[in-house]
Amino acid sequence: MTEEQGRPRVLIAADKFKGSLTAVEVAERVGAGLRSARPGLAVEALPVADGGDGTVAAAVAAGFTRHEAAVTGPLGEPRTAAFALRADTAVVEMAEASGLQHLPPGRFAPRTATTYGTGELLRAALDAGARSIVLGVGGSATTDGGAGMLTALGARFLDGTGASVGLGGGGLAALARADLSGLDPRLAAVDLVLASDVDNQLTGEHGAAAVYGPQKGADPEDVAALDAALAHYADVLEAGARAQAPGAGAAGGLGYGALVGLGARFRPGIEVLLDVLGFAPALERADLVVTGEGSLDAQTLRGKAPAGVAAAARARGVEVVAVCGRLALAPEELRAAGIAAAYPLTSLEPDVDTCVREAGPLLERLAARIARERL
Template structure:
């Protein structure tokens, strides 16, 4: 357990549980359920509000559904073109779409990467389904993608045409863009001009170059050095050809921070008029975090690992910052803790409770995360609520 050494020892009356998933062990919903169970084992009548959170990546749709959005399912193309069932969330004209539902690494066969051929076409189909459902605002969470196609597949699903010198559609995936001769955006769904598209992302990489999507994220998707070079060249060519229908903004967008998000889908989103917002910031707004925070005296957040990466746009840091601004105590739970108390304090955390405090065996912490998390929550109840 790490304590941020804050002297205030107020006892909380109402608790808000706003944690992300423990990847590989527990979903955000399960984390909230386990924490609630542990707290109420000590204080059976404790008032607890559960608000599972996400930062725009994996689990974003599930968090929206837990917050009261309706889950909608649709058949779309996976990254290799096979049909998959993907979900988005909808409430009162606002849709939450998660790119990974259609185009994520988890949609690839086990152990198989397709850095040159994986396509975002299914993500475009998800966006189209949200439009068909009447969405006026679409929050598009990106992350965990299997693709590096600059959003070309997404744009194709929404009506764009990308043709080779023979007038045939180029092959799917980023590699196929090397054959691009003509780009036609005139067929893009006209409804896109009438809605607000918000890209929930913390990535500031441009489309190409040393800090571009292929160079930085391609290897995580199975790209060899040769693949990275081919993808970088193909995406640069893609942006050049797009100067025909899109004008100077095609090159401007390619150099923009965030264009390289999720294999360059940020670039495609910019061509659709998307507005970028930090993932956790927009998700807290969508999930109704502010009024829930107003009702709480103590906030419990967390994720699988609390480390330096947490401080750069991850859900617990966003929750802690908002809680600190509202003068609310916030503690964190995690599987692994790699931040010293001073850093935790500066980030707004009163204290952090790793599962390894309750169970030193890391393998058990992963395999039995739920029961161990309940024990940790009991400790929080005794430390802060009694």
């Protein structure tokens, strides 16, 4: 066992508990609970994310500097969004500019919501000196194929009269010509990684509109119209084959726009973020890893943060346990993923609403149990 001054060392590498605690707050609560049961315990916190909302906060917690920029929100409204920068590497989170959380309660705009602000955020990162950009995608309010993002970076999408098509996926139905020649020339020298926890294609039954459109307020008619518009968009760009590439359907097709228009390369979000955040050296110092997220379920096993953390730790022979609000995986599924045991809030408080409200104190109690049972 690697120990510091005779003490085991715990690495906390958990994602957010959505609706309750940020990843940073999860780490703080777990750390407090561990130390309450084992005073003086060596604890290292490395909040993680898989490319969705919370990615910039995780990067800042790992030592990146937070920067802010004025951008256009998904409904065309002005707002302030953040990105993270260390040296010439930037972490850009599309949800900061174009995320569902920016929509007023109960209001959706499936055909008109735009990723224009994400393009503005990328431009701000370039202005700050970024030459390597991790573009985390997830939690989007949009289904525009990334056309808004590309427009903000200098592309032009024109209808049959030569006028710009309307913002949003719905406007792509009128697209007659796409001109990418005006894209910011700095992009040609940038290494841009599309970091996503989904690998859907752009169109079809597993595409951006069909799978994720309903989460953004799209009814069946909207889904059909948006899917057709995205297919037409790919045809006009003469890059239909790329529409089937993994990640093309991420964030309402923004993945496709990044792959085709910006020359991005796709990687699973958690793998990218673990590299960027410095997980490997932190893991070398650890005897136990505590990971987790709000719900450990089948989606967790499809590339979410806890699965990525557990896979990396298992490769190094380090034990992993998980904390969560709700547990929907059997013990054998956890073990297959590299997680020795899971500790859900519902094991302390069966009422889910109470778990959401009291997540912090309950999480501290769970962490104290982990310390007593595992250390």
